[in-house]
Amino acid sequence: MLPFKLIYSDGYYLPIGEHVFPAHKFRMIHNRLLQEGIAGPEDFLEAVPASDDDVRLAHTSDYVGKLKNGTLSPREELQMEVPYSPSLVHAFWLAAGGSIQAAQHALRDRVGFQIGGGFHHAFPDHGEGFCMINDIAIAIRRLQKDGKIKRAMTVDCDVHQGNGTAVIFAPPDPEAKPLPSWSRATMSRIGPAADLEPFEGDVFTISLHQENNYPAWKPPSTIDVNLPDGTTDEEYLSWLDTVLTAGLRQFDPELLCYVAGADPYKDDQLGGLLLTIEGLKQRDLLVFKAAKARGIPVMVTFAGGYAQNVLDTIVIHCNTVLAAQEVFAPVASKR
Ligand SMILES: [Zn+2]
Numbered sequence: 081m082l083p084f085k086l087i088y089s090d091g092y093y094l095p096i097g098e099h100v101f102p103a104h105k106f107r108m109i110h111n112r113l114l115q116e117g118i119a120g121p122e123d124f125l126e127a128v129p130a131s132d133d134d135v136r137l138a139h140t141s142d143y144v145g146k147l148k149n150g151t152l153s154p155r156e157e158l159q160m161e162v163p164y165s166p167s168l169v170h171a172f173w174l175a176a177g178g179s180i181q182a183a184q185h186a187l188r189d190r191v192g193f194q195i196g197g198g199f200h201h202a203f204p205d206h207g208e209g210f211c212m213i214n215d216i217a218i219a220i221r222r223l224q225k226d227g228k229i230k231r232a233m234t235v236d237c238d239v240h241q242g243n244g245t246a247v248i249f250a251p252p253d254p255e256a257k258p259l260p261s262w263s264r265a266t267m268s269r270i271g272p273a274a275d276l277e278p279f280e281g282d283v284f285t286i287s288l289h290q291e292n293n294y295p296a297w298k299p300p301s302t303i304d305v306n307l308p309d310g311t312t313d314e315e316y317l318s319w320l321d322t323v324l325t326a327g328l329r330q331f332d333p334e335l336l337c338y339v340a341g342a343d344p345y346k347d348d349q350l351g352g353l354l355l356t357i358e359g360l361k362q363r364d365l366l367v368f369k370a371a372k373a374r375g376i377p378v379m380v381t382f383a384g385g386y387a388q389n390v391l392d393t394i395v396i397h398c399n400t401v402l403a404a405q406e407v408f409a410p411v412a413s414k415r
Contacts, residue, residue, distance in 0.1 A: 082123045083409040084191040086113070086401070087178040089127040092196040094171050096162045100349060100386055101210050106196045108394045109382070113195075118401055125185070127178030127196075130218060135176060137221035138214050138248050140205045147212065160207035172212040175199065179215035179381055180222050183335060186377040187228060191368070191404050195397075198339045198383025200242035201295070208244065209294060216337050216381055217248040220283060223335065233284040233333035233376075235324070235367055236301075238341025238383040239351035241289040245339075246301040249283040277330065284331040286323055288316070290344075290352050303327055309352045313359030316344065320363060324370045336376045338367050342385025342396040349386040360396050364403035372407055380404070 092106035102108075113119040135144050146152050147169050157164045179197045186192035200216060201209035220232045234249075236242035284302045291306035298304065303326065305319050343351040345360060355363070371378045380400060385393035 082119055082401070082405060084189040084193060084404065085182075085185045086119055086124050086193045086195050087127050087181045087185070088124050088195040089174055089178065091127070091171060091174045092178070094162065095165060095167050099162070101162070102386070102390050102393060105385065105390065105393055105397070106382075108390070109195055109397045112394050112398050113401060116398065118398060118405075124195075125181060127174050127181060129170065129173040130176035130180060130215075130222075134180065134218055134222050135173065135213055137225060138204065138217035139202075143205045156206055160210070160212060162207075162210050162212070168212065172199070172215075176213055176215040176218045179219040179379070182381070183219040183223050183337070183379040184228070186335060186379040187223075190372070191378050191380065191408055193401060193404070194379065194381045196382060198238065198341065198381035200236055200238060200245045200339055200383060201240070202244045203247050209240065210384075211244060214244050214248060216245055216339060219379065220335070220337060224282065229334040231282055231284075231331065231333045232335045232337060233327060233331060234286060234337045234339065235327075236285070236287040236289070236339040236341075236383075237320070237344065237363060237367070238339055239290050239343040239348065239353055240294050240341070240384060241298045241304065242285065242287040242301060242339065243295045243297070243299055246285050246287065246299045246304075249281070249285050250299065251281050279331040284327060284333060286327050288320060288323060293350075293352060307353060311344075311353045311355075313355055313362065316353065316355055316359065317362055317366060320366055324367070328370065328374060333376055336367075336371050336378045338371075338378055338380045339383045340364060340380055340397070340400045341383035342387065342393045343383075345385070345387055345392060345396060347388045347392060349388060350384065351386070357392065357396055357399065361399040361403055364400045365407060368404055368407035378404075
C-alpha cells in the first residue's frame with residue numbers, strides 16, 4: 081500500500097476525438113500502476129467534480145456561465161483547441177475536483193496525486209492549449225478559502241510555460257514592488273548571485289519550459305526559466321535545482337503544487353527538449369526531496385505528454401509515483 085492517495089476517475093477521459101492529446105492516457109496510467117504492482121486498488125480514491133463555486137475561485141462568472149450554457153464563441157472554442165461539449169465540461173470539472181482532493185490529501189499524507197489534471201493553460205476568462213479550466217489554481221484557491229493554507233508554490237515542469245497559472249496568480253500591481261525575478265527571467269538572470277528578497281504574495285509560481293515553444297506570449301511567472309532547444313538531463317536538473325533553491329529561499333509555502341508534465345521528453349511530438357525517461361525520474365526525485373527536506377506537502381498533477389509512443393508517456397507518469405514512493409517511503413519501496 082502506498083503512503084499516499086492517488087485520485088482518479090474513468091471520467092477523466094476527454095471526449096475530444098482524434099487529437100494529439102492522448103485522451104486515454106489517464107486510464108492507461110491507472111491500469112499500468114495496478115498491473116505493475118506499483119499501486120493496489122486501495123490506493124485509489126474516486127474523484128468528485130468541483131462545484132461551480134469552486135471553479136469561480138479561479139475563473140470569471142462570465143466564463144463559467146459560457147461553459148455551463150454552451151455559449152462560447154467559435155473563436156473562443158478554437159483558442160481552447162479542444163472541441164466543446166457538455167461532457168467535456170464534466171470531465172474538466174471532475175479533474176478540478178480531483179486536484180482539490182489531491183491537495184487535501186497532500187496536507188494529510190505529505191503527498192497527494194492527481195492522476196490527471198495539470199491544465200495550466202486555462203486563464204481566468206478563457207481556455208487555451210487543450211485546457212478549459214485551471215485545476216491547479218482552483219485547488220489552491222479552494223484550500224485557501226477553507227483556511228487550510230495561506231501560501232502555495234507551483235513548480236511547473238511541463239515543457240510549455242504555465243501561462244494561465246502565471247496570470248491567475250499575478251500580483252495585482254507588479255510595478256509597485258518589483259523583484260529581480262518578476263521580469264521575464266532568462267536562465268542567466270536567476271542564479272546564486274541574484275538579489276533575493278522575501279516574496280510577499282500568497283502564491284509563488286515557478287515555470288521551467290522551452291522558450292521556443294507555445295505559448296508565444298509568456299506572461300511572467302514569479303520565476304520563469306526559459307530553456308533553450310535541446311536542453312539535456314544534466315542541464316535541466318541543474319536549472320531545476322537552482323530555481324527550487326532560489327524560490328524556497330524567497331518563499332515558505334505550505335503546499336507545493338508540482339506540475340509533472342511528461343513532455344520535456346526527447347521523443348515528445350510537441351516538445352524540443354532532450355530529457356530521457358531516467359532524467360525525468362531524476363527531476364521528480366529532486367522536487368520530492370526538496371519538499372521533503374523542508375516539510376512541505378506536495379500535490380502532484382500530470383499535465384502534458386505527447387510522446388511518439390504513448391507508452392513512453394505512461395511510463396514517465398508512472399515513474400513519478402515511483403519517485404514519490406522512493407522519497408517518502410524508502411523502506412517500503414519494494415512491494
Ligand atoms: Zn505541455
